[in-house]
Amino acid sequence: MKDKLKECIEWLRGKGVTYADCRYIRKENEAIRVSDSVVDSLSRNIDVGVGMRVLADGCWGFAATAILTPAELMKTANQALQVAKASAVTKHDPVVLAEQEPFVDFYQSPCVRDPFAVPTEEKIGLLIKVTDVLKKAKKIKSAEAAMNFFKTSKLFLSTEGADIEQEIIESGAGYHAVAFDGKEAQTRSYPNSHGGDCATRGWEFVEEMQLLNHAERVREEAVALLQAAPCPDEVTTIIICGPQMALQVHESCGHPIELDRVLGTEISLAGGSFLSLDKLGKLKYGSDIVNINADATIPGGLGSFGYDDEGVKAQRTPIVERGLFVGYLTGRDTAPVIKQRSNGTMRADGWNRIPIIRMTNVNLEPGEWTLGNLIADTERGIFMDLNKSWSIDDKRLNFQFGVECAWEIKNGKLGQMYKNAVYTGITPEFWNSCDAICNRDHWQVWGVANCGKGEPMQTMHVAHGAAPTRFRNVKVGVSK
Amino acid sequence: MIGKEKLLKKLDSVLAHSTADQTEIVYIGDEFGLTRFANSFIHQNVYENNCRILFRTVLGKRVGVASTNSLIDADLRQTLDNSIEIARSRAENPKFPGLPKAGKYKQLATFDKATARCTPMLRAKTVQKVIAEATKQGFTMAGAYSTSSGEIAIVNSRGVRAYQPVTAASINMVTMSETSSGYASAVSRRISDIDFKALAKIAVDKCKLSRNPQALEPGEYEVILEPAAVAEVIEWLNYTGFGSKSFQQGTSFLASRIGRKITSEKITIYDNALDSKAIAFPFDFEGVPKKKVMLIDKGVAKSVVYDSIAAIKGKTKSTGHALPATESAEGALGLNIVVAPGKTPRAKMISGVKRGILVTRFHYINGLIDTRNSVLTGMTRDGTFLIENGEIKYGIKNLRFTDSMMRAFKSTVAISKESQLIAAWWSSVGCVSVPTIHLGSFKFSGKTDF
Numbered sequence: 001m002k003d004k005l006k007e008c009i010e011w012l013r014g015k016g017v018t019y020a021d022c023r024y025i026r027k028e029n030e031a032i033r034v035s036d037s038v039v040d041s042l043s044r045n046i047d048v049g050v051g052m053r054v055l056a057d058g059c060w061g062f063a064a065t066a067i068l069t070p071a072e073l074m075k076t077a078n079q080a081l082q083v084a085k086a087s088a089v090t091k092h093d094p095v096v097l098a099e100q101e102p103f104v105d106f107y108q109s110p111c112v113r114d115p116f117a118v119p120t121e122e123k124i125g126l127l128i129k130v131t132d133v134l135k136k137a138k139k140i141k142s143a144e145a146a147m148n149f150f151k152t153s154k155l156f157l158s159t160e161g162a163d164i165e166q167e168i169i170e171s172g173a174g175y176h177a178v179a180f181d182g183k184e185a186q187t188r189s190y191p192n193s194h195g196g197d198c199a200t201r202g203w204e205f206v207e208e209m210q211l212l213n214h215a216e217r218v219r220e221e222a223v224a225l226l227q228a229a230p231c232p233d234e235v236t237t238i239i240i241c242g243p244q245m246a247l248q249v250h251e252s253c254g255h256p257i258e259l260d261r262v263l264g265t266e267i268s269l270a271g272g273s274f275l276s277l278d279k280l281g282k283l284k285y286g287s288d289i290v291n292i293n294a295d296a297t298i299p300g301g302l303g304s305f306g307y308d309d310e311g312v313k314a315q316r317t318p319i320v321e322r323g324l325f326v327g328y329l330t331g332r333d334t335a336p337v338i339k340q341r342s343n344g345t346m347r348a349d350g351w352n353r354i355p356i357i358r359m360t361n362v363n364l365e366p367g368e369w370t371l372g373n374l375i376a377d378t379e380r381g382i383f384m385d386l387n388k389s390w391s392i393d394d395k396r397l398n399f400q401f402g403v404e405c406a407w408e409i410k411n412g413k414l415g416q417m418y419k420n421a422v423y424t425g426i427t428p429e430f431w432n433s434c435d436a437i438c439n440r441d442h443w444q445v446w447g448v449a450n451c452g453k454g455e456p457m458q459t460m461h462v463a464h465g466a467a468p469t470r471f472r473n474v475k476v477g478v479s480k
Numbered sequence: 481m482i483g484k485e486k487l488l489k490k491l492d493s494v495l496a497h498s499t500a501d502q503t504e505i506v507y508i509g510d511e512f513g514l515t516r517f518a519n520s521f522i523h524q525n526v527y528e529n530n531c532r533i534l535f536r537t538v539l540g541k542r543v544g545v546a547s548t549n550s551l552i553d554a555d556l557r558q559t560l561d562n563s564i565e566i567a568r569s570r571a572e573n574p575k576f577p578g579l580p581k582a583g584k585y586k587q588l589a590t591f592d593k594a595t596a597r598c599t600p601m602l603r604a605k606t607v608q609k610v611i612a613e614a615t616k617q618g619f620t621m622a623g624a625y626s627t628s629s630g631e632i633a634i635v636n637s638r639g640v641r642a643y644q645p646v647t648a649a650s651i652n653m654v655t656m657s658e659t660s661s662g663y664a665s666a667v668s669r670r671i672s673d674i675d676f677k678a679l680a681k682i683a684v685d686k687c688k689l690s691r692n693p694q695a696l697e698p699g700e701y702e703v704i705l706e707p708a709a710v711a712e713v714i715e716w717l718n719y720t721g722f723g724s725k726s727f728q729q730g731t732s733f734l735a736s737r738i739g740r741k742i743t744s745e746k747i748t749i750y751d752n753a754l755d756s757k758a759i760a761f762p763f764d765f766e767g768v769p770k771k772k773v774m775l776i777d778k779g780v781a782k783s784v785v786y787d788s789i790a791a792i793k794g795k796t797k798s799t800g801h802a803l804p805a806t807e808s809a810e811g812a813l814g815l816n817i818v819v820a821p822g823k824t825p826r827a828k829m830i831s832g833v834k835r836g837i838l839v840t841r842f843h844y845i846n847g848l849i850d851t852r853n854s855v856l857t858g859m860t861r862d863g864t865f866l867i868e869n870g871e872i873k874y875g876i877k878n879l880r881f882t883d884s885m886m887r888a889f890k891s892t893v894a895i896s897k898e899s900q901l902i903a904a905w906w907s908s909v910g911c912v913s914v915p916t917i918h919l920g921s922f923k924f925s926g927k928t929d930f
Contacts, residue, residue, distance in 0.1 A: 041809040042545065043544075046550075046555075059525075064530070090604065090607060091521060264518050353526075389847075392859075394843045397930075398926055402857075456626070
């Protein structure tokens with residue numbers, strides 16, 4: 001394949017293009033879902049193809065094909081060139097690429113045990129055991145457990161001489177139980193909602209989740225939620241659990257720091273960003289204890305890789321330092337706007353999509369508290385656990401999150417359970433009300449495998465390191 | 481495009497090699513081009529030639545699924561063998577009813593040559609004209625214009641042999657000023673159905689009218705929800721309420737309420753894939769003929785959609801709403817939801833509002849807060865206006881709504897007699913068809929700064 005793609009690169013070079021790259025990707029996926037102790041779906045899927053990106057006449061063109069014959073690949077190279085020429089019909093300023101040394105390298109994600117080598121029966125057996133436990137209550141209407149594995153091989157070549165191969169394995173698992181009493185339904189999940197947790201690791205990641213050990217608690221909490229009191233409407237102190245903090249970072253920090261959004265190129269679908277260029281280095285995004293970075297080098301993080309899909313090496317970038325907004329996520333065609341080089345965040349969700357700016361692992365750095373001490377230090381408030389719903393405006397200011405389960409905090413102790421809890425806020429006001437973050441013992445990188453962006457839609461795998469965190473004066477309970 | 485005879489022959493030849501008790505092959509092929517623009521120039525422009533071939537094989541009550549995107553014979557046979565191996569490795573699913581038998585499909589015109597032949601240059605020149613409409617007013621334009629052609633074929637060992645060629649054209653546009661924005665969109669099987677200049681004028685006019693928006697306090701208001709806003713609400717209600725899975729799990733707002741009045745009698749919602757004026761499609765991804773399914777009839781909860789597996793559990797028959805086998809765990813889903821039009825001309829909708837809000841479009845709706853009570857939350861965007869005494873007064877800053885749609889739909893005042901097709905992510909086989917809706921009460925729970 002490499003030789004065939006090199007011929008395409010040479011052909012495009014001969015056509016006088018400013019720049020071109022080719023990406024060959026082979027992605028293998030295994031998905032298993034068990035519902036109520038029966039295997040609901042089990043599939044293995046292979047997706048292979050080549051995408052070519054061309055910069056000509058100052059504009060981008062892209063073409064992709066699943067047919068990998070030399071003739072079809074050459075036809076695709078020409079198609080990408082013709083698409084770039086069509087783009088030039090509305091050209092304003094020509095695209096400028098930030099300088100980048102062309103790497104020749106190989107990267108492999110960490111993996112102790114290849115999940116594709118684990119017998120299917122072993123995986124199914126574990127999932128069935130989990131749903132067996134979840135179903136041991138009359139009010140549990142349904143119980144689902146699932147695993148997902150990906151093995152991705154990538155080859156990247158460019159007219160600048162880049163030649164990068166990457167092998168990335170991803171593993172994920174999770175489950176939930178739905179309790180129903182004829183009137184209402186409540187859901188509880190483990191280790192996170194919306195599919196669980198995932199990482200660029202092997203089968204050992206699934207084993208470390210200890211799925212079975214939490215099933216009984218999940219079942220009992222799902223049933224208990226049916227009888228729980230509704231979350232009160234008030235302005236109060238909240239402590240947000242680690243996985244929900246991951247989504248909080250994702251929506252209210254991760255997306256608004258994408259420089260393409262800031263520059264307006266995502267406006268028609270995903271929207272823009274309140275973090276306009278004039279705010280860089282000036283806006284007090286959060287309180288002094290808020291430190292956020294984007295780090296694609298964390299071993300095992302779902303947003304980790306060796307090189308992005310423009311051949312830029314994975315790196316760690318400060319985003320918020322002591323509350324001050326200091327950095328964006330950038331790519332080679334946007335970084336020059338802020339007179340920087342790319343910090344390596346351009347990724348595509350497959351061979352048939354163009355790379356666009358995506359979160360890597362965007363992390364809220366840990367603080368100094370233990371969770372026990374943090375709750376004990378809170379006279380009155382609410383503890384929010386695992387995401388249920390999420391919504392934020394198109395500049396990422398007004399957000400509202402719902403959680404699966406909440407608990408009253410009274411006199412430094414967890415009290416009664418609340419259902420249908422939501423909290424809402426305005427991003428900078430909210431982050432400036434942050435007054436405590438739990439320490440590294442409570443800090444974990446949570447995989448988010450469903451981040452949507454772009455047209456056509458691209459679903460990206462990203463992650464967020466987070467620990468339980470406390471915020472003051474937050475509006476809760478507007479779900480009625 | 482491979483063509484009906486050649487494609488079915490190829491799939492049949494692979495089917496003949498299967499050693500499974502039953503075998504199904506689904507082919508979904510697509511040539512897709514999308515031209516994306518922002519700040520009044522094309523910044524992303526893509527072309528893709530791709531396909532998916534999904535195998536579902538059955539050994540007794542054991543089912544295996546595997547897929548590939550390679551049409552090379554050796555890869556197809558390997559994928560077939562993989563699906564059989566997967567079926568062997570799993571326990572029996574006693575609820576599996578077997579693959580569907582052959583059915584009769586309605587003849588539908590779903591392919592348009594001119595749309596299939598659209599080139600990147602033709603798309604670029606159309607986009608250039610759309611941008612020019614904004615430039616005339618000193619605004620910028622953003623959006624995406626896509627065209628596609630494809631074919632979907634399904635064969636199985638019980639006699640199903642279904643084939644349908646499709647095309648689609650879709651455009652969305654957002655006109656931007658320093659302080660405002662305006663939105664318009666269209667989707668059709670045929671490019672010639674889309675009046676690009678008229679759409680651009682709508683987006684430009686909305687942008688112009690909503691400049692320098694004023695803040696309005698959240699609260700309960702009358703609202704006019706335009707089709708794009710209604711479609712986003714309906715897509716979420718579809719996902720959380722009209723499918724077989726949520727209904728059978730009890731999380732749907734229709735569960736345990738069939739036969740009960742849950743909205744105003746002005747509200748009728750159904751799924752109908754057989755209307756040639758919309759994005760019609762004759763069969764589902766199991767090859768079962770599509771049926772029209774009434775979901776809410778004059779305010780009364782009626783039914784949900786089913787695939788063959790959910791139908792067994794529901795003691796009914798498939799309505800022709802199966803998703804591809806790799807997504808079958810999601811249950812059946814309606815891909816052609818229609819909100820029945822009413823009798824009020826759209827032009828007269830606003831005149832019936834004493835003090836209320838006109839919503840062009842919502843952003844980032846989420847319907848998982850309390851699915852049993854159909855609670856949704858989301859933000860307005862791209863043209864939100866205050867209406868007083870039957871007239872639009874001025875643009876307002878965007879608001880967050882959080883409300884039960886069953887509650888809100890109980891307050892329905894009027895529904896427009898005109899409907900609009902709104903594109904969805906499944907636009908090769910369906911879309912949403914919705915009118916403008918006037919609600920007497922809609923709860924806004926928050927506001928933002930723009």
